[in-house]
Amino acid sequence: MDVSRALESTKFSKPELAVFVSGVVSMGLEILALRIVAPQFGSHIYTVGGLLTVFLAGLSLGYWQGGRAAERASNSQMRWLLFATAIYIAIIIYTSDMLLYATAAIPLSPRYASLPSIIILFGPPTYLLGFISPYAAELSAKEGIGEASGHVYALGTIGSIVGSGVTTYMLIPSLSITQISLFFGFVLVGTAVVVSLPRPSRRTLAIVTVVSLLLVGAATSSSIGLDPRGDVVYQTQTPHQQLEVVDNGDVRTLYLDDTRHSARDLNDPDRHVFEYTRYFHLTMLMAESPESVDRVLFIGGGGYTGPQDFERQYDVKIDVVEIDEEVTTTAETYFGLEQSEDLQAHTVDGRSFLQNSDETYDVIVLDAFKRDQVPFELTTVEFMQVVDDHLSEDGVLISNVISAPSGPASQFYRAEYATMDEVFPQVYSFRTSDTGAVQNIQVVATKNATRYSEADLQARNRNTGLPIDLSGEIENYMAEPNTNDVPVLTDDRAAVNELLDPMLGQQYVIEETADDGASGARSGSGPESSNGTDETNDTDGTTSSEGDTGGNTSSLTPLARAS
Template sequence: MAVPAFASVRPSKPDLAVFISGVTSMGLEMLAMRTLAPEFGNHIYTVGGILTVLLAALSLGYWQGGKRAAVATNRQMSWLMLATAAYVGVVVFASDILLTYTSTLALPARYASLPAVIVLFGPPTYLLGFISPYAAELSKKEGTGEASGHVYALGTIGSIVGSGATTFVFIPALSIDGIGLLFGLMLVGTALILIVPELPRRPTAASVLVALALVGAAAGGPALFDIDHRGEVVYETQTPYQQLEVIDNGGERTMYLDGAQHSALDLDQPDRHVFTYTKYFHLPMLMSDDIEDVDRVLFIGGGGYTGPQDFADQYNATVDVVEIDPSVTDAAEEYFGLEDPEQSDDINVHATDGRQFLQRTDETYDVIVLDAYKKEQVPFHLTTVEFMELVSDRLADDGRFHANVISAPNGPAAEFYRAQYRTVQEAFPDAYSFRTSDSNNVQNIEIVATNDDTAFDEAELEARNDARAETMGVDLGSAIDNRLDEPNTDDAPVLRDDRGEVDSLLDPMLGQRYVIEESADDGGGGTEADTEPAEPSAAITADSNHGARATLVG
C-alpha cells in the first residue's frame, strides 16, 4: 500500500518544471532589485518598474504558452529552460554594459530604470511564463480545473521558495553573479531531467554548452568594466540590505552603499573631515549649554563611523550607534579605523532599526544624530512626526537633535526639506537649518532641533564657536555663515505614519545633481560647485576656487 501512495504524490517532470520556474522567476525578480539599485536607486519607481515589467512579461508568456500548449512536450520545456538559462548567462556577463547604455537614454528620471528592466529581465521571465500552461497541458490530473489549480499551487510554492531563499540565504552569502550562476545551473539541471533517460544528443550538448557559458560568464565580464573610474576597489560585497563597496582614490577612502558615497577617510590625515557635512555634526555641541554635561550621544546610521569616532575622540561621552547592517560595521572596523565595538569603552553598536531601538531603550540622550537618509532612499518611518516625538522623548530636557537631510535648499527639489523641517517643528520648540553648499543643487542640509526654547541668533552662535572651536576640534564658522532662513512651510505637509508621502516629495530630486562638499583642510568650509546639468548617474569631481572640492553625483 505504501508504494502506490508514494507514487501518487511523487512529482512528475512537468511538476518539477513548474516548481523550478517559480523559484527562478521570483529569484530573478529579487535579483533585479539588487542589480538595478546601484545605477537607478532603490526607490519606489525602480521597485514598481521591476514589478510592472516582470508581471507583464510573465503574463505575455502565459498567453503565448497557452496558445501553443496543445503541442507541448517535455522536450520543448527543456529547450525553454535552456533558453532561459542562456539569457541568464547574458545578464551575468553583460549587465554592466547594458545598465550603462540603458541609463543614458533620454527618459524622465522616474522611468529611467524601465529599459534596463525590460532588456535584462524581461526575456527570461517571458520564457518562464510558457512553462505553466505547458505543464497544465501535460498534467495527468483529471479535468482542466484540477490541472490548473495544481500548476498554480506548485508555481506559487516555487515563488515562495525562490523569494525566501534569495532574500535570506543567497543575497547574504553570494555575489549577484554567483546567484545568477546558481539560477542558470538550476535551469540547466531541470532541462536535463526533463529529457532523461533518453538524453537526445542536441539538447544534451546544448545543456553542456550553456552550463559552460554560465560558468565563463560568472568568471569574468568584459575587460572594459574591470576598470572602476572611481578608484581602486579594495572591498565589495552584497549585504542583506545593499551593495557595499570600499574604494581608494588617491589618498582618500570612500564607502559606497548602493553606488552612493556615504563616508570618506583621508588615509594621510585620518582626523580630517573629508566631507563637509560631518563637521556640521558638531552643531548640537555648539548649541549645548555646557559640552562637559554631554554624557550620552546616539547616532542613528553608522556608515564608516567617521562621525561616531570623531565624537568619541573629542568629547568625554559614551556614543551609541544604531547601524542596521552588520556588514557596514564590519567594513568600518576593517577599513575605517573603528575599534572592535566589543572591546571599546566609548562606542556601543546596536544592529537594529533606529526607530525600534528608540522604542525599546530606556536611555536618555543629550544628543541624537540621524544619519540614515540617502538621496533617493529615505526610510519614511524615520521622517514622521511620530518618530520625531519619540526622539524628543528620548532626549534630555535640554537635548539636541541633528538630522542630515538630503534635499535642495529651495525650489521644486526642496519639497522634502520643507516637509521635514515642518515635521521637526511639530515635535521641537526650536529648529535651525544649515546648507553645506553655496549652490542650489541637492545637497546635505543639516537640521538641528532643540528640546527647549533657545532662539539662537548668529552672533551668539559665533561667540560660542570662538570659545569652543578648540574643544570641539572643528571651526564651525562656515556652518554658521551657511545658516538658512526658516523655510516657507505653509504648503508643506506634516509627515505622518499613516500617510506615505515621502516618495512623492523625493520625486523632484530624481535625476538632479547631488553635491557633497569636500573640505581641503579641517578648518575649511563648503564652496559653490559647478551647476551645469549632468548626465544621469554620472559622478564628477570639480576643483573649486577656494581650496575645496565638491563631489557632484547626478
C-alpha cells in the same frame, strides 16, 4: 539514470519538475531584480511597481502564447525553453550595468524611467518561463483538464514560494548578485539535463556545455579589468544591500548598493573627507557647553567615521544604531572602529531603539535619510516627539537631510523643517554648498528657547574652545524657510516619496575637503551609513567644481531618475 528513476518512483514527472523550477527561478529573479535596478533608479515605489508589472505581464504573455502552442508541447521543447532562459540570464549578468546606464539617459518622466531597463532585462526570461506551465499541463498524466492545470499551477506556486524564501533568506544574505544569477542559470541548465534523461543526445550535451560556458564567461568577465573606483578590497551581499570597500589612493570608501556612503583618509584618520560631517559638531556649539555633553546617539553608522570623530574629540559616551550588522563588522575591519565602553553599536532600527530605551542623550545625530530611500518613520512628528523625550533638558538634534535649499527640489527639507518645528522651540538649518543644487542640508533642533543668530554662533565658536573651527560652517546659516506649501509629516501621512520626486534627475553636490587643505577636484562621494544612511548615485561623467568654503571641493553627481 538514477535521477530519472527517482522522479518516476515519486510520480514527480519531468514536466512537473520544469514547472516547479520555473516558479523558483521566476520569483527568485523578481526579488533579485530590485537589487540589480535599485542602484541606478532607486527602490522607489515606482521601481518596485514597474518590476511587478513587467514580471506579471511577461508571465501572462507566456501563459497565453504557451497555451496556444500547447498541443505541440514536448519535453524537448521545454528543454529548449530552459536553455534559452539560462542564456538570457547570462546576458543579464554581462550587460545589466551597461543597459542600466544606457536606459537611464532616455528622456522619460521619473515615474517611468526604470521601465525600459526592466522590460529589456527581465521581460524575455519571464516570458519564456511562462510557456512552461501550459506545456506541462498538456503533458500531464492527470485525467481531465481541470485536474491537470490545477496540479501544474499548484506546483508552480509552490516553486514561487520556495524561490521567494530561498532567495530572500539564504541567497541574498550569502552571495553576490552575480553569484545568485549564476546559480539560477545552472539550476535551469540542470533541469534541462534532467528533462532529457535517461539518454540525453550529443546535441543536448553540447548545448549544456555551451550554455555553461556562457554563464561562467559572463560572470567572470564582469570582474575582468580595472575598476574605475579603485581597488575593491572587500565585497559581500548583506540582507539589506550589496556592500563593497574600495581603496582609491589614500582614501578608503564604503559603497552600499554601488553608491558611496563613508570615506576615510588612511593616512589622516582625523580628516573629514566629507565636509558635511564637520557640521555634526554644531550640536556641541549649541549645547550649554561642550563639557555639559555626556551622552551622544548616532542613528546611522556606515563607516562610523562620525562616531569615531566624536570619540576622539570629546569625553562622551556614544551609542550608534546601525540596522545592518555586516556594515558594523566592516567598519571594525576596514574603518578602524573599536567598540568599547565609550562607543557601542546596536543592530536595530533607530525608532525602535529609542522607543525601547530608557537612556537620555545630550546630542542625537540623525544620519538616516538616504537620497532615494528615506525611512518615513524617522521623519514624522511622532518620531520627533520620541526624540524629544530622549533628549536632556538642553539637548540638541541634528538631522542630515538631502534636498535643495530652495525651489521645487527643497520640498523635503522644508517639510522636515516644519515637522521638527512642531516639536522643538528652535530649529536652524545650514547648507553645505554655496550652489543651489541638491545637497546635504543640516537641520538642527534645540530644546533651548533662546534663538541664536549667525553672529551669536560665531561668538560661541570663538569662545567655547571647540576642537574644530566651525566659522566656515556657520557662514552657511540659512534663513527660516517658507513652509506654508509643505505638510507636517505624520505617521498617518508622511508623503515622503512625493516630496522627493522634484529632486529626481537633478545634480547632487557634496563638498569634500582636499587632503592638503587646498582646493582640488575630487570625484563624487556620498554620505554616511546604511539604515539610516545617506548616499549618492555615482555615474560616469561626474563633473566637479570648486566650492567657496575653506579649501573644499564640491562633487556634482546626477541623482538616480527614480527614487
